Amino acid sequence: ETGVTQTPRHLVMGMTNKKSLKCEQHLGHNAMYWYKQSAKKPLELMFVYNFKEQTENNSVPSRFSPECPNSSHLFLHLHTLQPEDSALYLCASSLRQQSTDTQYFGPGTRLTVL
Amino acid sequence: KQEVTQIPAALSVPEGENLVLNCSFTDSAIYNLQWFRQDPGKGLTSLLLIQSSQREQTSGRLNASLDKSSGRSTLYIAASQPGDSATYLCAAEGNNQGGKLIFGQGTELSVKP
Numbered sequence: 001e002t003g004v005t006q007t008p009r010h011l012v013m014g015m016t017n018k019k020s021l022k023c024e025q026h027l028g029h030n031a032m033y034w035y036k037q038s039a040k041k042p043l044e045l046m047f048v049y050n051f052k053e054q055t056e057n058n059s060v061p062s063r064f065s066p067e068c069p070n071s072s073h074l075f076l077h078l079h080t081l082q083p084e085d086s087a088l089y090l091c092a093s094s095l096r097q098q099s100t101d102t103q104y105f106g107p108g109t110r111l112t113v114l
Numbered sequence: 115k116q117e118v119t120q121i122p123a124a125l126s127v128p129e130g131e132n133l134v135l136n137c138s139f140t141d142s143a144i145y146n147l148q149w150f151r152q153d154p155g156k157g158l159t160s161l162l163l164i165q166s167s168q169r170e171q172t173s174g175r176l177n178a179s180l181d182k183s184s185g186r187s188t189l190y191i192a193a194s195q196p197g198d199s200a201t202y203l204c205a206a207e208g209n210n211q212g213g214k215l216i217f218g219q220g221t222e223l224s225v226k227p
Contacts, residue, residue, distance in 0.1 A: 105157030
């Protein structure tokens with residue numbers, strides 16, 4: 001399988017649940033990104049990892065916890081979420097975290113928090 | 115703080131029309147400006163990237179222009195087709211902000227047969 005994949009594609013969880021989103025890229029990239037896309041709002045960058053090191057945390061609440069065990073995999077661990085966290089969560093990767101490198105996006109995980 | 119705005123939020127046109135999507139940004143100190151396409155239930159696909167030193171980029175029926183001084187970019191789609199129906203997003207990247215894209219809210223385009 002090629003490109004950027006995300007699982008699950010859809011997730012419904014209660015506010016007390018703990019779940020994880022997974023992103024995997026088969027492009028040989030070294031930078032990976034988490035974005036949040038809420039209804040009627042612009043896409044927001046959440047976290048960036050470059051060569052497995054976190055380089056950006058865009059003031060994201062601690063109930064979202066990212067993990068990047070290697071350059072091919074990125075996780076977003078979720079706990080004690082709020083209904084306003086319901087959104088489409090997109091993962092992206094690029095060769096490196098620099099302006100000349102195009103970001104390739106996965107299809108997203110549609111998250112609903114009840 | 116960079117802000118990116120796209121007008122209109124939605125656009126419906128008959129097949130075959132030429133159309134223009136608009137993107138404006140508040141901070142002209144950008145490194146590049148990208149246009150993406152997003153289909154329902156799918157991720158984003160990069161269409162065109164314009165470096166700050168460039169004025170425009172072309173790919174097939176798509177042409178994107180950049181005017182840093184006025185803080186504007188346009189995406190021109192020639193001879194629109196139903197398959198062009200999607201949401202189009204523009205994103206600005208500031209100087210020394212490698213990989214950190216600031217997105218507009220998008221324009222939802224519908225091309226009617």
